[in-house]
Amino acid sequence: MALHNRISRKELKERILKDNTPRTTISFYQYFPISDPTTFRNHVYKIFNNLGVLGRIYIAAEGINAQISVPTENFEKFKEALYSLDPALDGIRLNIAVDDDGKSFYVLDVKVRPKIVADGIDDPSFDMSRRGKYADAETFNKLANDPNTIIIDMRNHYEYEVGHFENAIEVPSDTFREQLPMAVEMMQEHKDKTIVMYCTGGIRCEKASAYMLHKGFKNVYHLEGGIINYVNQVKQKGLENKFHGKNFVFDQRLGERITDEIIAHCHQCGKPADTHVNCANDACHLLFIQCEDCAKEFEGCCSKECQEFIHLPPEEQKKKRKGIDLGRNVFNKSKERLGKLLAKDK
Template identity: 50%
Template sequence: MKKFLFNRFDKNTLQRKVASDPRERRVISFYRYFKIEDPSSFRDQLYDRLEDLSVLGRIYLAKEGINAQCSVPIENYTPLRSFIDSIPELAGIYFNDAVEDKKESFLKLAIKVRKKIVADGLNDSEFDPSQVGTHLSPLEFHNALEEPGVLVVDLRNNYESEVGHFENAILPDAGTFREELPMVETLLENEKDKKILLYCTGGIRCEKASAYLKYKGFSQVHQLQGGIINYAKAIQDAGLKSKFIGKNFVFDDRLGERVTDDVLSVCYTCGKASDRHTNCANLGCHVLYIQCEDCSEKLKNCCSEECKSVVELPDEIQKDLRKQKRKMHQYPTHHLTRKIVGK
């Protein structure tokens, strides 16, 4: 019988399958920069075995390495660890266990081959990505935050840092990691001799960023091993007061892990204190935004009255509207292309 190395079910079916599975699941993430000669072949090998272990999640592969966020039934955690360790390039890779495990964090297994495992906009041929900054354990990072004159830099996007961040951190107002690196370089251009502490969600963005900053002449670059996820667990286990306040944004259906009870942001709709991220229910919009539960109920999980009026329409009409919207966005691009070619 032929085995399919991709998901074949719709979202509703996937939700039912996950809900009916009685097994508890562990949410983990891991990454490593290493050379993959044939990412497509490696992808199929991974998918075949991970599906057998009931792993769900999102894994990106590129010639530069692997970046994975996934969940696994607790009974298969050790077999998964053994399988990953059996791959020489991945042996001993650090598993970053989530602070909060939620069964519905992922609904399917998706393994995708990309040009890069993180879209950083950098030309890796200009510098050595392996020359990373000094890794600090969560407790070392926690103590370093107390040092006078240290600079703490959040390497996440603005929608992540607005709901939670380290105290006194520099929070670049960037929508993507690609935009953020040159922004950080500019913000710190007169601080090249100071001790710099970098952090992100799980640590992967700091790997490339620390190497880039060292290449640009920053002499004391340090990074949080395992990111906020690792820090939150370690601080909790040590019984210490967290210097990360608020919520840690995560890229799965949970959209966040509660680290402290502090609520740092407000509902975009009414301005009431809230750090509840959601996506607009109008698939033609689907914008990520912060909205309190009261406004979400009033607007039927939409970002505005306009989007609410759309989701109240029959499904077929909504699909037609999305098609029209796509055509409207495509036409100017095609028109400009024809003008330039014919010029």
């Protein structure tokens, strides 16, 4: 069988939007040694593809990281298959999505990467096995109530903007690799305090806790299973919820509603809003927050310039898009470069 997708992503997306099969969105990760990531990747692809799994899976010598959706009727078969892949995966925690419409993914991508989360760490003495202590929801709440505890958000700035824990410190950056050294520098004067780190599903804060210990910090925790697991535990155990707003997720949903509070604002008019969208202009694709009124006024675009662009003839749009590489194009980045690129063909 083929070990990759042969159908266009556009067609696959249309299929999943029309398909009413109940699906469950799941995320999981595990740090463990994989001697042959490519062979392991091919094995994973064949098994998961046969079960109708969709989503994004990264495999590296250091482990596996996955955000996927599974046909609900195949959930138990999927668990059995996952747990049998390697002894290190037997019984690992699965984070079940909090706010799920079953349309989170429309294609199965299983890729081999240098690392399962890009961290920028090149120190050969760094040891991922020496990581911080797990904090479940109950422990997290107790630590959060202690004035000697510092809570650090190890997510990107646009994730923090729409939702975060009470009193959490933001490490303002676009990438995790930028955050790690910034977090160490910001916490130098607090080495005697308890540090609790958190992220979406646990993979980033777990590595961050190990990095903080590597840099000489002593009392470091990381939130077990991240925000997703915390919210599920809070609901199951009837605990106080200390997370406010929306949890940003990296799939088609772009967010899980945790509380009714809207703590962010539309990037165009400033009204309360926390809906992330990508600019409708494919030559821009900027990730930004847009309210319903601005979505109508700008037709899903981030600016009047982009709105004008989407009304150009398709061939002219295609010509102007050619050669443009926007990288990680998110709201806080300057659009001056984009304007210059688009202006070259006018």
